[in-house]
Amino acid sequence: MTEAVALSDTRRLRADRARQMADVLRRQVLQGAFPARVLPAEARLVEEFGASRNTVRDALDLLRAEGLVERCPGVGTLVVSEKYAHGLERLLGLAETLHEHGTVSNEVRTTGLITPPREVSARLRTPAGEPVVYVERLRRLNGVPLSLDLTYLVRDLGEALLAEDLANNDVFVLLERLSGQRLGLAEMTLEAVNADPHSAAVLEAPRGAALMMAERLTHLADGRPVDLEYIRFRGDRITMRGTLRRPDPLA
Amino acid sequence: MTEAVALSDTRRLRADRARQMADVLRRQVLQGAFPARVLPAEARLVEEFGASRNTVRDALDLLRAEGLVERCPGVGTLVVSEKYAHGLERLLGLAETLHEHGTVSNEVRTTGLITPPREVSARLRTPAGEPVVYVERLRRLNGVPLSLDLTYLVRDLGEALLAEDLANNDVFVLLERLSGQRLGLAEMTLEAVNADPHSAAVLEAPRGAALMMAERLTHLADGRPVDLEYIRFRGDRITMRGTLRRPDPLA
Numbered sequence: 001m002t003e004a005v006a007l008s009d010t011r012r013l014r015a016d017r018a019r020q021m022a023d024v025l026r027r028q029v030l031q032g033a034f035p036a037r038v039l040p041a042e043a044r045l046v047e048e049f050g051a052s053r054n055t056v057r058d059a060l061d062l063l064r065a066e067g068l069v070e071r072c073p074g075v076g077t078l079v080v081s082e083k084y085a086h087g088l089e090r091l092l093g094l095a096e097t098l099h100e101h102g103t104v105s106n107e108v109r110t111t112g113l114i115t116p117p118r119e120v121s122a123r124l125r126t127p128a129g130e131p132v133v134y135v136e137r138l139r140r141l142n143g144v145p146l147s148l149d150l151t152y153l154v155r156d157l158g159e160a161l162l163a164e165d166l167a168n169n170d171v172f173v174l175l176e177r178l179s180g181q182r183l184g185l186a187e188m189t190l191e192a193v194n195a196d197p198h199s200a201a202v203l204e205a206p207r208g209a210a211l212m213m214a215e216r217l218t219h220l221a222d223g224r225p226v227d228l229e230y231i232r233f234r235g236d237r238i239t240m241r242g243t244l245r246r247p248d249p250l251a
Numbered sequence: 252m253t254e255a256v257a258l259s260d261t262r263r264l265r266a267d268r269a270r271q272m273a274d275v276l277r278r279q280v281l282q283g284a285f286p287a288r289v290l291p292a293e294a295r296l297v298e299e300f301g302a303s304r305n306t307v308r309d310a311l312d313l314l315r316a317e318g319l320v321e322r323c324p325g326v327g328t329l330v331v332s333e334k335y336a337h338g339l340e341r342l343l344g345l346a347e348t349l350h351e352h353g354t355v356s357n358e359v360r361t362t363g364l365i366t367p368p369r370e371v372s373a374r375l376r377t378p379a380g381e382p383v384v385y386v387e388r389l390r391r392l393n394g395v396p397l398s399l400d401l402t403y404l405v406r407d408l409g410e411a412l413l414a415e416d417l418a419n420n421d422v423f424v425l426l427e428r429l430s431g432q433r434l435g436l437a438e439m440t441l442e443a444v445n446a447d448p449h450s451a452a453v454l455e456a457p458r459g460a461a462l463m464m465a466e467r468l469t470h471l472a473d474g475r476p477v478d479l480e481y482i483r484f485r486g487d488r489i490t491m492r493g494t495l496r497r498p499d500p501l502a
Contacts, residue, residue: 012361015449016387020401023481024370027466030440033370049368062447085440088339091495110263117300119275119284136267150271172497183497189281189336190493192443192461192486196313198266210461210486212443215278221497230274235443235461242441242493244342246423246434246472 018058021049025059029068029079030239037079039069067236081236084141088242091186091218093170094139094146102142108166110136113155120152123217123228133158135166138202145203146237150230157226172218175227179220186218190240195232203234210235269309272300276310280319280330281490290320290328318487332487335392339493342437342469344421345390345397353393359417361387364406371403374468374479384409386417389453396454397488401481408477423469426478430471437469441491446483454485461486 025045028034040048045056060077063069070080084098095104113131121128133153139146151171153161160178161171176182191213200207212233219225276296279285291299296307311328314320321331335349346355364382372379384404390397402422404412411429412422427433442464451458463484470476 013449016361019447019450020385020387020481021368023401023466024368027440027481028370030442050366065447066444083442087495088439088441088493089495091497110267115301117272117275119279134271136271150274182500185497186495188339188493188495189278190339190441190463190491191281191334191489192463192484193317194445194459194461194486196270196316198264199270208445208459210443210445212441215274216495230271230278233443235445238442240441242339242439244338244340244437244439244467246342246436249433 014052014055014058017051017055018062021045021051021055021059022062024049026063026066026068029063029081030083034079038075039077039079041076083237083239084146085239085241086233088188088240091172091183093172094141095170096172098141104146104170105140105143106167106169107138107140108135109138110134111162111166113159116152120228124152124154124225126154131155133162135162135171137166141237144237145205146234148199148202148232152228154224154226171227175218175220179226182221184219184221184223186216188214188216190214192235193232199232203232205234205236212238212240265303265306265309268302268306269313272296272302272306272310273313275300277314277317277319280314280332281334285330288330289326290330292327334488334490335397336490336492337484339439339491342423342434344423345392346421347423349392355397355421356391356394357418357420358389358391359386360389361385362413362417364410367403371479375403375405375476377405382406384413386413386422388417392488395488396456396485398482398484399450399453400483403479405475405477422478426469426471430477433472435470435472435474437467439465439467441465443486444483450483454483456485456487463489463491 042056046053068081069077071077084101086097098104112134114134116132118128132155135151137149139149157175157178161174164174172183193211193213195205195209195211197207200209212235214231216229217225218227293304293307297304319332320328322328335352337348349355363385365385367383369379383406386402388400390400408426408429412425415425423434444462444464446456446460446462448458451460463486465482467480468476469478
């Protein structure tokens with residue numbers, strides 16, 4: 001084992017050192033660690049990370065390329081993106097999750113009764129060919145696009161839901177009111193995908209932007225699946241946060 | 252409320268209908284729903300989704316652009332990507348998670364004792380300036396790159412760990428053996444980010460490819476944080492799966 005050294009002294013590519021530094025800074029940006037949203041001056045970062053000035057600049061360039069920070073002459077490096085944390089354990093709608101950050105509004109792009117593909121019927125446990133309600137929404141926080149949600153709902157609840165104010169309410173809250181029971185569990189699968197040109201345009205994101213794609217099947221408390229959603233979150237606006245538990249070795 | 256209709260009959264952009272169809276098919280691809288990894292013929296999909304042939308082709312193009320499927324003349328549309336599910340609840344190493352799918356090997360790119368930035372010391376609850384062990388690994392499944400992991404470990408466990416076979420073992424398993432106790436909880440934050448050129452090259456992914464980026468702080472069963480990791484998963488190789496629970500309204 002060698003003596004403890006600053007990262008700059010290891011024989012590694014500058015790109016590797018810049019990535020390492022950018023990862024630590026990214027986390028600090030996301031946590032709101034920098035007062036007035038100004039990152040420390042380059043000289044401070046050189047000292048703090050034991051890195052060369054070139055490595056510091058490369059690290060800041062990585063964060064800038066992600067749209068997290070911007071460099072302003074005479075001011076320094078500013079945090080310009082706001083990322084919001086979505087929970088990975090508690091089942092909450094977007095407005096419920098983000099109520100401290102502002103107002104969620106939903107642009108309803110499509111609603112209607114449709115004959116779903118077999119896969120959707122199977123997931124919602126409805127007979128093949130039985131219509132379901134389809135709702136497509138572009139969701140914004142304080143006017144800024146966050147996600148594009150494609151939602152399939154069982155017919156009875158879905159039809160009632162279409163009479164409600166979808167622009168200003170989470171579907172979750174409406175489903176609980178209409179069903180007279182709480183929601184229970186939801187199964188979720190997350191992927192990182194590049195935005196296709198049309199989805200990027202709808203979300204006002206750059207073509208190819210990284211999206212957090214979620215597929216989520218939500219059940220009522222009694223176990224009935226009622227709400228199947230395909231959600232594209234803008235990667236530069238949303239993080240997902242959760243806690244993992246080490247399973248029992250005998251389980 | 253209108254009569255139930257096929258999706259093609261709604262007055263929507265073809266791009267919107269193609270996205271809707273692609274999302275359902277993507278899920279089926281990920282679930283291994285298609286025998287012999289061959290998607291149904293276009294005519295079948297036209298019928299199944301009540302969509303025009305052009306919409307079906309657009310939907311398949313979206314999946315092809317994501318690298319999930321390939322169209323082979325005379326054969327049809329083939330699933331060409333294998334995506335593996337990582338859990339969002341159970342804290343497991345990559346080899347533990349993927350043992351049914353093959354062998355995980357780790358290319359150790361860097362190891363060493365470093366003086367960490369203050370943020371890392373704070374997360375690991377070690378005194379500022381106290382060295383920690385840094386390990387950087389490119390992780391492969393059956394030879395195919397899955398993730399690039401930047402790992403900070405508390406000194407006592409980290410130094411002992413460097414004497415172990417890091418190429419063929421999960422850090423989690425080694426930490427449990429060396430500490431004589433189980434791991435406990437880990438806090439994780441996920442983001443979708445575009446790969447910078449150098450990270451893309453290391454992961455053998457296209458420039459700008461969507462990555463699932465995780466920051467994960469792992470504790471021993473006694474609560475001591477010992478392992479801070481920054482992980483870039485290739486978006487086209489990994490999904491994350493979990494269950495959400497509706498919180499008690501009074502909680």
